[in-house]
Amino acid sequence: MRNSIKRIKTLAKRNFLEILRDPVNLAFMLGLPLLMEVLFFAIFHKLTSQFEIKYLAPGIVVFAQAFLTLFSGLLIALDRSTSFLTRLYVSPTRSHEFIFGYTFSLLPISLLQTVLFFVVGGLLDFSFWSVTMLLGILFSLVTSFLFIGLGILFGSLCTEKSIGGVSSAVVMGQSLLSGMWFPTEGMGKGFMAVMNALPFRNATLLLQNAVNGYQDLFTDLVRPLLILAAYAVVAFTAAILVFRRNMKGV
Amino acid sequence: MSVIKIDKLRKEYKDVVAVQGVDLEIEEGELFALLGVNGAGKSTLIKMLTCLTAPTSGDAYICGHSVVKESVEVKKLIDVSMQETAIARKLTVEENIRFYAELNGQSKEEIEKTMTMLYEAFDLGSVRGRQAAKLSGGWQRKLSIALALVSSPKVLFLDEPTLGLDVIARRELWKTIRSFRGKMSVVLTTHYMEEAEALADRIGIMKEGKLLFVGTKEALYQETGKANVEEAFISIVGGGELDA
Numbered sequence: 318m319r320n321s322i323k324r325i326k327t328l329a330k331r332n333f334l335e336i337l338r339d340p341v342n343l344a345f346m347l348g349l350p351l352l353m354e355v356l357f358f359a360i361f362h363k364l365t366s367q368f369e370i371k372y373l374a375p376g377i378v379v380f381a382q383a384f385l386t387l388f389s390g391l392l393i394a395l396d397r398s399t400s401f402l403t404r405l406y407v408s409p410t411r412s413h414e415f416i417f418g419y420t421f422s423l424l425p426i427s428l429l430q431t432v433l434f435f436v437v438g439g440l441l442d443f444s445f446w447s448v449t450m451l452l453g454i455l456f457s458l459v460t461s462f463l464f465i466g467l468g469i470l471f472g473s474l475c476t477e478k479s480i481g482g483v484s485s486a487v488v489m490g491q492s493l494l495s496g497m498w499f500p501t502e503g504m505g506k507g508f509m510a511v512m513n514a515l516p517f518r519n520a521t522l523l524l525q526n527a528v529n530g531y532q533d534l535f536t537d538l539v540r541p542l543l544i545l546a547a548y549a550v551v552a553f554t555a556a557i558l559v560f561r562r563n564m565k566g567v
Numbered sequence: 568m569s570v571i572k573i574d575k576l577r578k579e580y581k582d583v584v585a586v587q588g589v590d591l592e593i594e595e596g597e598l599f600a601l602l603g604v605n606g607a608g609k610s611t612l613i614k615m616l617t618c619l620t621a622p623t624s625g626d627a628y629i630c631g632h633s634v635v636k637e638s639v640e641v642k643k644l645i646d647v648s649m650q651e652t653a654i655a656r657k658l659t660v661e662e663n664i665r666f667y668a669e670l671n672g673q674s675k676e677e678i679e680k681t682m683t684m685l686y687e688a689f690d691l692g693s694v695r696g697r698q699a700a701k702l703s704g705g706w707q708r709k710l711s712i713a714l715a716l717v718s719s720p721k722v723l724f725l726d727e728p729t730l731g732l733d734v735i736a737r738r739e740l741w742k743t744i745r746s747f748r749g750k751m752s753v754v755l756t757t758h759y760m761e762e763a764e765a766l767a768d769r770i771g772i773m774k775e776g777k778l779l780f781v782g783t784k785e786a787l788y789q790e791t792g793k794a795n796v797e798e799a800f801i802s803i804v805g806g807g808e809l810d811a
Contacts, residue, residue, distance in 0.1 A: 320672055327669040331655055331662075338657040338698075399656075400649040404714070407617050407647050408670050409639070565621065 324410050328418025342388045350381035358441050370445045374438030375524035376497030381430045382461050383491035385423050386468040387484035393472025394480040412561045419469050427461035453528040460520040463545055466552030473559040495521040516548040570595045570752045575625035578611050585611040587776040596749040600767035601756045602800055608776040609756040613724050617647045646720040650727040652711045656700035660691055663699055671718045681717055689713045705736030725755040741765055760797035774804050
């Protein structure tokens, strides 16, 4: 058990450094969302409530987390294509240790994203400061599990060439189906049903409601949390199965 | 004493038989070169011996441990350097070695010893602080092979270790690989006949999943009536049809 924890820590540290030392990763995971938070607030917050910081900041957090799928998937796909993982398969490392190693390397990055976009949100609009931010940070870890799980799954399935396209679908999904960039009132019932069944809008709603307060505990917090948890469990289970299959049949 | 004992090892992929019932024994401290054209089954054989893929039938034993039933034990005794350079690209040379040593459960003192040993053996000390991605291809390959020694394996598998390297880098690697003789058993696959000639104690020649010849260079020359490994290889694999 002690050796297993040590190996997970070693893997997580390596993955963390690999991701953080790539300036492109930082630009997309931190720089781009930060720019969008500042610009969309500055330009639109007086025109529509959609871009008030209390809605915009939690939405930006989830949007930025979608890039975790892209960059974790890319790291794994590259590790597979360069035989780096094959070498590690010959070490005493087990499949679940690899999964934990990738997951725990991304959680601090996710935490950094949430704190950064909340703090910037608080600086843009002082009324945003609240103790419920802490609840938002806590729930942001739950939403990040979904995107990390998808990243590990896609990285285990795709090549380094196809991973960009597949993961971009998640970023696009988070942009177009989360309801953060446009009002959802005028949407048709069918489209809303799709949005509510997918994880993207639920992730955004969960963080927005956690930070801004909720009217109904089940509808506003528990239901989106359960939907997200279900997607995350499915993503992680599939990731573990695919990873194990890869380990057995290099 | 045999460190590797291969017993009727066979691997089938759907309609292709990649390895057809290979039998082989490799001695302690021996440098064994496995030759064959593309698709001969060399890499598949290595993958089975390193527990990266399960055999369809047969078994192989590393220091008496079965690759089929005792993969955890086998993995403690072996290491591998694959065809492609396998390093953590954004980590420095030192961080790469430390990472791999920690994964193998080494203590801080053991890691320091490992680093000193590898810096000396591979001359890596001069680039220890440089990011692996920024090293030349030759240095990257050196690091990749050095990482395979971190765990102090009893058996080292080198799959095409000098593929794509320039002649100077290749000769430098040969010198390093030669230094392994007697310290561990080395199984290397290669397409370069002169590499096998320069390095190997014994040579195995594979074709279509079968081991057609196993023996010393001298035995190979004697069997084929040729004066070098390349001619002898062509004689066996090409059935003499490709003779110039």
